[in-house]
Amino acid sequence: MNARILALLILVWTAQPIAAQQVLVEAESFPSHGGWKLDTQFIENMGSPYLLAHGLGRPVDDAVTEVEFPETGEYRVFVRTMDWVARWKAPGKPGRFQLLIDGQPLPETFGTEGAEWSWQDGGKVQIKNKKTTLALHDLTGFDGRCDAILFTKGDEPPPNESKILPKWRCQLLGIPEGPIEKGGYDLVVIGGGYSGMGAAISAARMGCKVALIQNRPVLGGNGSSEVRVWSQGLIRRGRYPRIGEIVEEFADKAKKSPGTYEEFEDAKKERIIRAEPNIELFLNHHAFDVKTEGKKITAVDAFDTRSGAQKRFRGQLYVDGTGHGTIGYLAGADWEMTPNGRMGMSNMWAWGEGEKPVAFPQTPWALDLEMKDFPYPRDHHGQWFWESGFDKDAIGGAEAIRDWNLRAVYGAFNAMKNRDGADKHTTAFLTWIAYIGGPRESRRLMGDVVLTQEDIVDKRQFTDGCVPSTWSIDLHYPKKQYAEKFADNPFISVAVHDRRIDRGYGYPVPYRCFYSRNIDNLFMAGRCISVTHQALGTTRVMKTCGMMGEVIGRAASLCVLNDCTPRQVYKEHWDAMVDLLKLPGKARRATVKDEIVIPEDALSLAGPFGPMTGLDPSKLEGIVVDDKQAEQTGSWTVGEGLPGYVGWNYLYAFKDASIRFDLPIAKSGTYEVRIAYQPHENRGNQVPVTISTGEKGRTVRVNMKQKPPLKEGFISLGTFDFTKGEKNFVEITTEGAGGCVHADAVQIVRKD
Structure with a gap:
């Protein structure tokens, strides 16, 4: 469909008397998701959150809602969905599901058409009651997906655009055109992973009023129960051994990766954030637009991923903790992304053993694997090296990367259950697969210092070095042993280490890597800081990222106190910053102008090599x-x-x-x-x-x-x-x- 026809369709749709003719139901708004999962990680790609039937090969419970129609009668039904393996022309339709209307399925089976997101025609249906129950009924457990359902008195499908919150959707849903204003913040933090949590807690305890925006229902990012990457990197050491004490409060204690659901303590993370009176937490809110004036961000727009309601967050300062540098990119910040040799996305998995034989469906649509094509899952886990998407589009192609990972996992388990591993795995069953991807590398936002591998190995000393990076320079590449069969998109990685890193004291990463060089009020923390591809190999691990957030929070309080930019903290207020970096993590004040109080339960000061963990x-x-x-x-x-x-x-x-x-x-x-x-x-x-x-x-x-x-x-x-x-x-x-x-x-x- 060309742009002119699409524009005309939009005009026609927005000119119709919508309320009496169409009813739009967003899948994410169902009050009961049943066994379906709310997937928000690809909104930039396809324009919306959606529900995912992630049942590991077992159909999930129905998602159910009640809809009130303006009038009864005949409606045509369209469902926005896709056949998620069609982009590879794979045989079979793994994502099949039905739409039940008052308990009766439509004749059409959905999730069976289209390699891209589109409106699948469900035919016509008689709506007999104004209040009608809808249900998404999964048929396979293999990741069927539904974005929205449209009932219309006309015959034309709606525009199939991937724009976030297009006007016609807002009109049908009754969402006000203007967002609700949320202002008065000193710091707006976007991203609730380790870096965002560190920034929010640190700034709040130093007297800043903080908004923390996270597009998932849980905090922790890669260190949540959804992704289950154990937190790595050593903390509480180096020049400023107080940095890391906040991370110590919320970091997981998982003994392996992937760990168990319980080990990642999602509830504890949320409890710690909500205990801070200066933080307003906005879970399930996706930031999608940035307003700027000159070289400053003036607002960030986000919407509730369950209702579509929009909010506009205004603050003096902003933190990009999205991992992809999304806020910086939207604001026009300078950024880079290594064109070749990038690390990919992981989707780890786990399986268990029962007492009786357990069947697993054949998966002709998955990758065609035998046991020799992948490393045997040690300790019943598919670990960090289940990774793909090397040099693929890490932003626009993120959903395809995740789906390729799923095809690899299902293909491997099919080999274990139904092919040459069948005799050994009769009682094996899948217990968990990460449907939320664990990305490692995409955009990096440029600061006043761009840290290099040479800086780290040669121990180049910066006056503002403050976050100790103790991980080796750990870069991932396709492992040749497993790369031949799917040379265009291997799915098993190998870690190549440069171990010339001081892993005890740590290399102090400079503060000037944590703010944008051309957007005056933008901080960044996590995987999108100002480093080269090689340097990212050591700075990207989660505890190190959390410490970046801690430093940013302290700096933000100085910006508010002195009405200055992050750059001016380094140029004009560094002595004051050093004093803040020496404070315990639990030190606090109500506002930036109040006296700092150190509570009795503050941690004891660690030495330059961190807390002693062995014999004294x-x-x-x-x-x-x-x-x-x-x-x-x-x-x-x-x-x-x-x-x-x-x-x-x-x-x-x-x-x-x-x-x-x-x-x-x-x-x-x-x-x-x-x-x-x-x-x-x-x-x-x-x-x-x-x-x-x-x-x-x-x-x-x-x-x-x-x-x-x-x-x-x-x-x-x-x-x-x-x-x-x-x-x-x-x-x-x-x-x-x-x-x-x-x-x-x-x-x-x-x-x-």
């Missing part, structure tokens, strides 16, 4: 030198997974690495030398440990597969005579070790 070296016998105090050569990886270590963590390496522990000999004499390590089956059984006393050296071989015999996980290397003032040290190397080498701590105990 100061409480052990003798003198203990932790790995934090040692000099590393080569590539060592930080570990915390094996309990009982000394200090903050331990280190391990496989090859071409050494670590030197200098011994602080205060008085010459004879000392017993011990080292601590965590045993493991992959450890070396001939690990060389050299004890140097002045010009002499002696090497002892340690079998790290075996449990250390002494308390606190130490093993004795013997007694040695040390002279004060000479070069006294212990060095552990990987050469000839016979496996992985572990380094934790060295203990010396005086014996004479």
Whole structure:
């Protein structure tokens, strides 16, 4: 349909006496969704939220509503839906559903036509009662979807446009043309993930009036029960170890990814936000338009994803925590998106085992997979590497990326149940698949500093470095082993790490990465900050993103107090900002002009390496030198997974690495030398440990597969005579070790 015909249709439709002739029912407005899920993640693509029958192959309960018609009689029915696998010309129609009218299904089955969203003709129906019950009746459990239902006395379908809240829809739904004004905010935060939550809580506690807008029913973003990515990145360390204390309050404690629903504690996150008197929380509100004057945002428009009612949020400052840089993009902020080699979207999944055989429907429309085509789901989980959409359109093609991921998961489970894995998986059944995608990379908004990989690896020091990034530079690419069969769109990734990151102290990311260089009152936090593609590999993990929000909240309070821009905080008020960064996370004031109060339950100050999670070296016998105090050569990886270590963590390496522990000999004499390590089956059984006393050296071989015999996980290397003032040290190397080498701590105990 060309633009002229579409425009004429809109004119015809908006000129008709709508109330007496048409009844529009938005699926998201059904008061009972039954087993259907409200999907809001592709509104920019197709113009609306919709209901999704995500039943893992089992039909979901009906979504039900009651509609009052202006008059009875014959109506033509149109349902906006799609055949979601048709874009790939896949066989079968997995998204089939019926429309029940007062319990009776229409003859037409929906979700069977069209590779794109469109109005499927349901034929004519006699409406006998003004009050009529409608139900969406799922037939498959395989992600059928419905946007809206139109009853009309005419025969023409409505315009099939993807514009958000077109005028004709608003007229039919009785939505006022003008939005409800919501003003008086100091800070408007769009996005309720870790970065948005951190910004909202931090600003509110520093006296700002905050609006927090989230288009999902839960908070946490990728760290919610909907996506279930466990929160990573270390907090409470570096220059400002108070930063991260707010994240500590709401971060999940999941032990693996994906974790369980309970581990992500959606209710706790919401409870923490609602406990802040300076925050107004707007769940299920999608921000879709931005108003600007010159280089400033003046308002953000959002609509209630359940009713369509619009609100206009006005504030002094705004935070883009959308992950996609959506608010910045709409405001005209400078942005970039790496054209090739981008990371994709994940949709993790899980399966369980019953006591009796469980059937699973054949899935001819899914990816054609055998067991060799994907990694076996370890621990009954399809983990982070179930990822696709590399170099696809991460914004406009997001729904297709998510749907391709679903086809991959269903194809894999079909192989397990109905193909070459059938004998082993007779009792297996799906328990969860993420229908909300976990995107990793799209737009990045440009600030006064664009952080690079070289900045991080070389430890370039910025005066405003404040958020410690401790994750390796972790970039994802298609894994060649599984990429050949679907070369155009692989669905299994591999992580390529640059581990030259200080994972203990962390690299301090500068504040100037957190505000727009050309929109004067726009902050950004999360995946859309001002970094290169490579630097994004370390800054993108959720706890790090949450700390960005904490810093922004403190800066916002200075902007309000001094009536200045985010840039001016750095140029004119940085000393005051440093003072705020040193405050506990629970410090608060009612307004930006009030005195700051530190409550009794504030966390104790952590050190530059964060809260100690292992044995306290100061409480052990003798003198203990932790790995934090040692000099590393080569590539060592930080570990915390094996309990009982000394200090903050331990280190391990496989090859071409050494670590030197200098011994602080205060008085010459004879000392017993011990080292601590965590045993493991992959450890070396001939690990060389050299004890140097002045010009002499002696090497002892340690079998790290075996449990250390002494308390606190130490093993004795013997007694040695040390002279004060000479070069006294212990060095552990990987050469000839016979496996992985572990380094934790060295203990010396005086014996004479």
